[in-house]
Each structure stands twice: as C-alpha cells, then as structure tokens.
Amino acid sequence: MITVDLVTLIGFLPRLMGGLVNTLLLTLMSLIFATVFGMLLAMGRVYGKAPLTTIIYAYEKIFRGVPLLVIFFLVYLGLGQIGINLLPFTAAILGLALRSSAYQAQIFRSAINSIPEGQNIAARTLGMTKTQSIIHIMIPQVLRLSIPSWSNEFTIVLKDTSIALALGVPELLRVAGQIYAIPKYFDYILPILLIVALIYFIIVLLVNKILGYLEEKYKMAGFDVSVER
C-alpha cells in the first residue's frame, strides 16, 4: 500500500527549488559561453582561412558527434587523470558549453551565409571598415535570424543539465534522487519525479513564451522563418 501525503510532498519543494537554482545557473552560464564562442567559431569559419577553418570544422564535427555524457566524463574524469581537476559544477558548464557552441556555430554560420554579400559591399562603399560592417550590418541581422534556432538550443541545454547528475552536480534531478533515495520516502518516487517533470515543463514553456515574444519583436519584415500554412 503506497501512502503519500501532500504536506510531506510540499515539504520537499524548498530542496527541489535549490536544485532548480543550480539547473538554471548551469543553463545560463554554459549558454553565455556557448553563444559567444559559437559566434566566434561561425565568423572564424566564414571569414577565416585554413588551417583555422579546418580546425573549427573538426571541432564542430567532434562535439556534435559525441554524447554529452561522454563529454562530461572526459572533462571531469579524463582531465582529472592528467592533473586538471575541475569541480563537478565547472566541468558540467564546460561540457555543456563545448557541445552547445558546436551547434550554435552552425546556427550562426547559416545565418551569416544567408545575408547577401551585397550588403557588406554596400556598407564598405559608405566608408565603413570591415569591422564596422560586421558589427552594424552583419551581426544585428545574424542575431535576428538566429532567434528561432537559438531558442531551440536554449531549451535543449536546459533539459540536458539533468545529465550533469552523473557528475554529482546538485541540479534538480539529482536533488530529487537524493530525496527519494531515503527509504522512508520510497513511496514518493513517482510523485517527486512527476513534480520534477512538471517543473522542467513549466520552465521550458515560460522560456519558449519569452523567446517567442522576442522572435516576434525582432523578426525582420519579409524574412519569416516560420512554417508556411
């Protein structure tokens, strides 16, 4: 006979919220790094020359071809073996950032390539330097064009923070596990996991709503990337 009481369940919430804070921290910190680095990688491949372009190509292929869990272990255990000892939290951020940057590099690169070169030429004819053209003409458009794909990447990183559990990072899922690992709370496994799933679901919903609003606000007239009816 499974007995679950609401009071106890609600009593778990503060701990779960603590885990959620770590989940959000992991998400935001790895995304910041991944977005900046991804943009640099994209520009490196579009504007750079060999061997830089080849190196970046290899980087993208590798970090998109290896499971996140493997990346986590490489960064945490692998580096640890050669003397680079990272905290689990740091290792998780690094692992998430490395992988996400590879995907974001592709997103930004395809946005850059979709902007006609003529606009860059027009900017140069006004007297802008190459750098000014990139900053004022290229990047604003790249960011706007990337919003839909980037939003998707955001929610992917958010959900994949749960894999950091394997490194012992006290994010949401691990905290939940710590609760129902206690024998007297075995009956609460299902409700707790349902709550965890619900929390993720709500956060993803909220994030999508906010990013959807941004997408509307910043979409470029005439460059609709949504699906046609």
Next chain:
Amino acid sequence: MLELKNIHKKYGDTEILKGVTFSLEKGETKVIIGPSGTGKSTLLRCINQLHPPDKGEVWLDGEEITNRDININKIRQKIGFVFQDFNLFNHLTALHNVSIGLEKVKRMEKEEAKKRAQAELKRVGLQNQADQYPAELSGGQMQRVGIARALAMDPMIILFDEPTSALDPELIGEVLEVMQSLAGKVTMLVVTHEMGFARNVADEIIFMENGYVVESGSPMRMFAHPTHKRTGEFLGKIATLYGEHKEE
C-alpha cells in the same frame, strides 16, 4: 575631378579591362554603355577600389586613390555607389538605411543624422516611407532609398551600376526621374542600358566593348554621327529594344 588612366583588370587568366582611360569634371553626368560582360560593372568597382585594378591609376580630386597607402575607407565616403540589386540593409528602416552611414562613418549626432536622412528621403520622394523596411518597399522605392543613402554622404561623385536593370518596367521611370533631377548638381557616372536617359541627360556617352573604350562623345554626336560602325550598330539596336522613357 575623376580621372581614370589606363585601367587594366584581370579575372583569372581573362583580361576584362584592357586599358580604359577617361575623366569626369565636377557636375558632369557621363553614361557608359556597351554589351554585357565587357567590364562596365568591373570598371565601376575598380574606381572605388572594391576590386583594385591590376594596372593603371584612378585619381579623385587630385589624389591618387589606387595608391595602396591611402586610407581607402575615407576615400570611399567621397564616392557614392548605387547597386543594381539595391543592397539595402534589411534590418533597418528606410530612414535608418540612409542615416547609418552618417552616424557610424561620419560620426554625426543621431538627431542630426536623422534630420539629414529625412531630407534626402524627401528629395527622392520617399518621405512617407521613412519607417518602412526594405521588404515592404517596391523595387523602385528601394532603389530610390539606395540613391538617398548615397546622396546623404555628400559624395563628390556617385557611381550607378545598372540602377534600373533589376526593376519592373513600370518602376524604372521613377528612378530615372530622380537621377535626372540630380544631373548638373551631382557628378554621376552611370552604367546603364537606358538609352533615353543617356540621350537626354548625359553630357557624354562612353561606348565600351571588350574592355576598351570604343568611342565617346556627346549624345547628339554619338547617336547621329558615330565614328565607329560598331557604335552606330549598338546604339541603334538598343534604342529600338529599350525605347525611350521620356519624351524629348
């Protein structure tokens, strides 16, 4: 004011420009005509050093701009360019398209740049389209924004690279009208197939073929008494095909 001396340009192994020489004085409008692929567009891009010539010199206002040591970005502020494909900045309104050069290159105050941009848009008849984005404009409107954008920088000369070739026939007139209104006030070098414009507005027509200037002269002379047979042939054919857009 603008002098081209013996311009040569190669692409790969093919020599596109084989020694082009001519000049423009302030306030003149010169039109370059000729068959496609003869290097007319390449020539314009050699002038503002987008594709620097392999040989030869370009002089602007007494300064040699083919010299690699000069600051080409400063020089480009003096040379306006209007493109066949407009090349407007899609993320900016018409107004901002015109003002961004003033803000970022000439470092004008935002308000001042805005006022100037509004004036230029008015000059090309688009004061009501200031807050519209390029995607919301017709081809003719986009090109006029392109012209306003070039005018705003107060260039010494504006280069037009087949400005109406990508436009629907109905929209060509409005752009040619704007260009005609600039004649005499703005120095213009125009590559075009629009014979009507060439005949009515140009101070001189330059006929190019195979990378050479075949012949040049006043519109009247070029149409009525061309020296070279090929000139007469070409002008005759094109005039029939494209007709005129303004009554003389």
